[in-house]
Amino acid sequence: MLHVAHSEFSLFSLRGDWYVGLGYDSLCRWCVPVFVMISGALFLNPEKAIGYRSIYKKYVSRLLLAYVFWTLVYFIWALYFYFDFNVFNNESFSLKQTLLAPFNYHLWFLPLLMAIYLLIPIMRKVAHEKKLLQYALVLWLVFLLVSSLHYLEPFKLAKYFYPLFNKNFIIAFSGYFLLGYFLSQQPFSKKQRLWVYLLGGMGVVVALVGTFFLSKNAGEAEERYFDYMSLQVAAMSAAVFVLLKQLEPKCGKGILKSLGWLRKDLFGVYLTHVIWINVINTESFRHCCSEVITLPLITLIVFLLSLFTTKLIRLVPYLRKVVE
Secondary structure, eight states, rough: OOHHHHHHSSSSSSSSSHHHHHHHHTTTTTTTHHHHHHHHHHOOOOOOOOOHIIIIIIHHHHHHHHHHHHHHHHHHHHHHHHHOOGGGOOOOHHHIIIIITTTTTOOOOTHHHHHHTTHHHHHHHHHHHHHHHHHHHHHHHHHHHHHHHSSGGGGGGGGGGGGGGGTTTHHHHHHHHHHHHHHHOOOHHHHHHHHHHHHHHHHHHHHHHHHHHHHHHHHOOOOGGOOOOSSHHHHHHHHHHHHHHGGGGGGOHHHHHHHHHTTHHHHHHHHHHHHHHHHHHOOHHTTTHHHHHHHHHHHHHHHHHHHHHHHHHSSSSSGGGGOO
16 A cells, blocks of 8 residues: 555645545555564564574575565566666666666565564564663664654754764664564553554654645655654554554454465565556556545555465465565
């Protein structure tokens, strides 16, 4: 949904369709942080034994294989279907910007995840010492605060500290990794949950309203308020995580069984969905009726096609490892 909605949001127009894209995009900005938080809750659990060898052989090597394979797939896909060889005559030609960037924009997440996995032994030490964990999370919140405020006029002082944190995804997502473990271990009263949900709702409003005014003033789609390294995105991510934690025990066996059936294929869905987005998520399809309907519909179609593609790939013995 994030990638489908962003296609509409990026076409800045201040018309109804753009507002719908902005709305859906704002509501989905928690998705990547929550994925990292779930990983943190699982990998930092003291009951889960993780050795150095398993980190490299079981987790990092799997991600490295998937990254290399799917980068090649998207390169061939773009070369065959979209590449104009006349572009070589352009002096400003850049292979990465011209060919790769528009079609494998989601693969950045795999090297990031590999880096986080390499830090698991260190983060487990931090997570299992209460005061050290609290210190790390407070420091991370300061990082988010500086990242959120440095570009606002009233907070000019923050810009002098921003170079310490500038676009350091490892710091940002390591914080989400630790936060996921912290929230998974934290008992919440009803009142505390309501406060978390309230902050999460405020995060959505800040992202939505801030992005609207920033884009309107810039005359183009401006997504600074969508940054994963911001307090508003962290707030909505924490709210979604706590909500899911609260709902999980209430899920029936049928729902859990269905989710278990999907579990092994979701990594493959993530890897393959951009191919189907390029096929299905066309402007004519998005505008065939109200975008309120077409954007979720396109999302569902892309998900089902990606799921079907993943299941087919898993039937091939030598290929199944690139989607597992």
